[in-house]
Amino acid sequence: MRFGVVVFPGSNCDHDCYHIASHVMGMETEFIWHKDSADLSRFDCIILPGGFSYGDYLRPGAISTHSPIMKEIKTYAESGRLLIGICNGFQVLVEAGLLPGVLMRNRTLKFICRDVYLKVENNDTPFTSEYSKAEVIKVPIAHHDGNYFADDETLKSLKDNDQILFSYSTSEGETSVEANPNGSALNIAGICNKERNVLGMMPHPERCAEDILGNEDGKRLFESIIKNFK
């Protein structure tokens, strides 16, 4: 199984993702420069990492959407292989229309960098199968624009199709207003597409996937991906 990590100007979690995929999980992993329009068919899982691509100019992720690699990424995603956007990567995916909705400025207007609790809403996906349903995990967030918004119809469709994979919760798994760090609709922290091969999430699983980091709750996301690879 081969992982790819896309590097945009301003990506800053690219090496973290590379490290987890390559050194911790032992997978073949390559960086992919955003100006490449290379064939991506050799990859089985591509990660759009966190960071501040293009300095968040215009809207976070908006400029990156028009990088040459994104055309290839769309073709790649249509092929059914796995694509993950973490933090800024999630912002790129919604701007590119690969996932529905939009990520707006945090309700508090503040950049938030801390651990949060997430409830695993759906463990029947290639990204979450190693978690239990309704399990609560602790994963860090670090963003200024993570306030998920979509119209009511889209939110209903996300719910009806079990596309919400992670929601912000208390340590007891209550998805209350108090547990919502950024104002996201339905406490949404991570969603997938209907086909279950594209995941976008604001929290950073790659920052908690190794014993030395003091938290391994994110590791099972990578383990799920590898286990489900055929």
Added chain:
Amino acid sequence: MKAKVYVTLKNGILDPQGKAVQHSLETMEFPEILDVRQGKVFEVTMKDGISKAEAEKRVTSMAEQLLANTVMENFRVEIE
């Protein structure tokens, strides 16, 4: 040919930045304020030789594809 593109948040979308500005204006003794919404303006200068109608069409396409995110924003194009 110059065009202006006004991008504003759709009605009903929370605008915390606009609210912060509103609050600040209220503390500056502008009690007449009911609401403040923050938006963006783009000034696009185009090459000569393009008709007004064509310019409007092209700039609308720019706004739809990049300048605005129509999930949360409306836009209006003005050709000068």
